[in-house]
Amino acid sequence: MKTVSEVIVDTLVKAGAKRCYGIVGDTINHFTSAVRTSSLEWIHVRHEEVGAFAAGGESYLSGELSICAGTAGPGSLHFINGIFESHRNGAPVLLVATCIDRAEQGLGYPQDVDQRKLYEQCSVFCEVLADPNQARRIFSQAAQTALNHRGVAVVVVSGDMFKTKVKDSVPWSVHRPQWLTRPSDQELDALAEKINQAKNITIYGGIGCRNAHEAVVKLGQHLAAPIVHTTKSKEFLEYDNPYNVGMNGILGNPAGYRAVQTCDLLLCLGNDFAYTQFYPEKATIIQVDIEPSHLGRRTPVDMGLVGDVNTTIEALMPKLKSRTDKNFLDDLCERYQKDLEQMQGRGHEPDPKLIHPQFVAQTLDKLADEDTAFTADGGSPMVWLLRQLRANGKRSFLTSLSHGTMANAYPQALGMAKANPGRQVIAMCGDGGMTMLMGDLLTLVQEKIPLKLLVFNNHSLGFVEMEQRIEGLLDSFTGLKNPDFSRMAEVIGITGETVKEAGELEAAMKRWLAVKGPALLDVTVNRLELVMPPEVTAQQVSSTALFGLKAILNGRADEVVDLLKDNFLK
Structure with missing residues (x-):
């Protein structure tokens, strides 16, 4: 006889899973005990959302199954944004979402949440383990669906069920057929x-x-x-x-x-x-x-x-x-x-004290390994990745294009780096994205993950600021009071360095990339950089001009001059 926990873990390992991301506690304690005695590696994150991002990053890159597991109520709820992101990226992730013991369900007991209703909208498989004897069958189907449909599978398990003993006599397994499909x-x-x-x-x-x-x-x-x-x-x-x-x-x-x-x-x-x-x-x-x-x-x-x-x-x-x-x-x-010449030309500026974000990305492209895996936060870092970094058949790129979330870059890179020891993995982070989920910088230290973090620090939610200005609005509530990221990194145990002048960038980036463990490079970039679309419409010109007028009337003429100089008068 085996426990349900042992059956689940054995099924997941046989499906190819190597890692499980989560935070231990109450309803999953018996599950994590089974993980401890298996080949499945437990990655202890500080926030479950990061765990879902990391699992999604690993699975997107490898095409193989990765696991998340959460405690009842808030523990499993915290995964949801990262699960949405992973599902929309086509990453085969399996979430073990737990709920309170069966005897207390439906009675208003603390932490009672209907996880199935929440997760069925962002998964290719979402079922409740209704009977202990279903454990291998349900989890085999969940893993098979996640792998073959490239999406998230969710199985909801009551906390008391994990320790139940079962015969586990029927050899349910995961099938991964290779099929060919074409039109008639x-x-x-x-x-x-x-x-x-x-x-x-x-x-x-x-x-x-x-x-x-x-x-x-x-x-x-x-x-x-x-x-x-x-x-x-x-x-x-x-x-x-x-x-x-x-x-x-x-x-x-x-x-x-x-x-x-x-x-x-x-x-x-x-x-x-x-x-x-x-x-x-x-x-x-x-x-x-x-x-x-x-x-x-x-x-x-x-x-x-x-x-x-x-x-x-x-x-x-x-x-x-x-x-x-x-x-x-x-x-x-x-x-x-001509487009390539223009994109490479933008960012080069005689003023050595002004660092254009394009120049940062161009320097990164030049110095990074030929097989680097890159992630980028939603917003302007994503733009610089897409426009300035070269694809060569060996590099990998992951951004939040379908879900459009903030704070995805370094959590996704965490999983990619954990699953690919020896491969250079770089996260291009916005300062807004970095500060949204900073707690798991501690995970990089605890798990000894040599991830490289590049912070595009413009002291603002830059992409939002640009959106507001292009719509003819004064930018509102976009400013950020940031810490000294490099000093913060050093306190945590991560090598940190700050760059504020363009002439210092290349040498600093070489030092940053050469660090053996995790390292953070904080680069102060031009706040007034616009992301120019392929075709500039008359409406966009009119709306931006309206922003300029409003800014002048509100005593911000210097910003208008800098905006024109940095984006149009080159």
Whole structure:
């Protein structure tokens, strides 16, 4: 006979899980005791939200299962934002969410929370362990669903059930089939006909191109088509790709934006890009995605086809005519090179005391390892990662693009670093994001995780400040009174250093990257830096001008001058 705890832990280990993130206590004490005597490593975080972020970072990078476990009531509730983030990133995480003993449920007992109602909206599997004898069966199904659907699975367990003895006589297990999916022959014929008749074709690749780099590049070559990538697929499509013309969307570049807007046929491959305003109004749009529910949910499409990107391209290529007219492609490639020059040029300033955030990211790109795993906080650090860091087929990038949360960068990086000893992992943190979840800096010390933290310190919620100004508003309640991050790091036991002048940055960054353990580099960056969209509209110009007028009338003329000088008068 085994306890339910032992059965659960054994099931998770056999499913490939290596680590469990959480905080011990009351309802999970028997579970954590079973973890202690297993090969599953317990990572003791200081806040459960960080545990969910960290598990999601690990699983996003590896594609393997990671675990979180929380105590009844608040303990399991604290995971929810990190669970939403992990689920929307497609990270196979399993949360063991616990509740009070069965005898007290439904009677208003302290910490009684219906965890299932909360987590069923951010999971691919969410069930209550109703009977101790279900333990291996339910947890096998949960792990199998999380791994095969790339999402979060949640199992709710009453605290008293963990110590119950069960026979565990039926060998339920986790299956991970490898399947091939493509459109029917009739659909492929119709698709090929549309492509062969089109004049200017743009390929728009998304996260579904994760393992399809070679196939997508070959398709671009065959069709003489520019390849645009979403923000999520930068890592998979940007490198070794002569047909790449950048990104679309508000964080994109002019060439990527124009390639989408001016084509006759837009071929969306594994692309679920959310913002309808960045799709073309007149082009024929064809979408191929492994998930049927994604078809046509972002913009109306002329054809919606279900298929894996690799398998679909392989079946489609023999049906397509090779194209020799490269005018459309060449024009956009030339525009893209200008975009790169402009992006690299921004941030270089004669004033050595002014540090542009682009310059920080450019210096990081130059000094970081060729296989570094990067994360970035939602907001402006995410922009600098997407625009300034090079993908090369070895580097990894993770940002909060679907959930859009703050404070994701270093918690996600924590899990990535823990699961990849010896690999350089760097978190690009905003000062707002850093101060939201600073407590788990202690986890880096306690768990001896050699994570590198880069703080873009502009003493403000910078992205929000920019949003307010572009809408013609005076920025309100965005200022931050920050500590000296480097001194704080030193007190905790993390190597810390502060940089306030551009001329000091490269040497300081080299020292920071050379530290054997965790290290924090606090860089004071220009507060008035704007994130320029690929196309500046008349409305944005008008609204920003309105902000300028309001700022002058409120005695802030110096800010207007600096804003113009730093972003427009170069």
